[in-house]
Amino acid sequence: MTEYTLNDLAQLVASRAGTSPDQSYTAKLLADGPAKAAKKLGEEAVEAAIAAVQGDRAGLTAEAADVLYHLVVLLQAGGVSLDAVMAELQRRTAQSGLAEKAARRHT
Ligand SMILES: N=c1c2ncn([C@@H]3O[C@H](COP(=O)(O)OP(=O)(O)OP(=O)(O)O)[C@@H](O)[C@H]3O)c2ncn1[C@@H]1O[C@H](COP(=O)(O)O)[C@@H](O)[C@H]1O
Structure with missing residues (x-):
């Protein structure tokens, strides 16, 4: 199992904030503002979904990354x-997803 974690990636991304967009794709995305990063996320999510539906495991791995x-x-x-985000996910472990969905329907 790889030792690389999302936390490592988040630290790397944070370290690029404010650096030169000419030297770093991350810095360029951050300099362009949240709308650009949001658009890219949406595109990549659709590509990951398509790879999954097509049974393309290598594609799904790359698109999920x-x-x-x-x-x-x-x-x-x-x-x-x-x-x-992890704290929110941890909070949700107190209840099953189905129970949460059912509770929402009755409010
Ligand atoms: N994990 C990633 C990573 N995953 C994907 N990408 C980039 O995300 C882009 C994916 O978008 P597309 O496939 O649509 O490619 P594109 O057409 O070039 O994208 P756009 O021109 O539309 O922005 C590519 O340019 C990828 O290189 C990433 N860029 C950086 N990282 C990590 O961030 C680190 C720092 O990178 P820099 O910020 O470039 O130094 C890297 O060492 C990696 O660890």
Whole structure:
């Protein structure tokens, strides 16, 4: 199992903020503002979905990596920490997804 984590990626992305867009794709995305990163995330998500439906495992692996990278960039652009997202996911472990969905339907 790889030792590389999303936290490592988030730190790398954060380290690129404010650096030269000529030297770094991440810096360029961040300099372009959240709308560009959001557009890229949407595109990569669609490509990942298509690869999954086609049974293209190599494609899904590559597109999923693009999705995670662009999501981490969007979090950086939006001022939300990966830790906050993980805390939200941890909070959700207290309830099953089906139970949460059912509770929402009755409110
Ligand atoms: N993980 C990634 C990563 N995944 C995908 N990408 C880039 O995301 C882009 C994917 O978009 P497309 O396939 O649509 O390519 P494109 O047509 O060139 O994109 P656009 O011109 O539309 O922006 C490509 O340019 C990829 O290189 C990434 N760029 C950077 N990283 C990580 O960030 C680190 C720092 O990179 P720099 O910021 O460039 O120094 C790298 O060492 C990697 O670890």
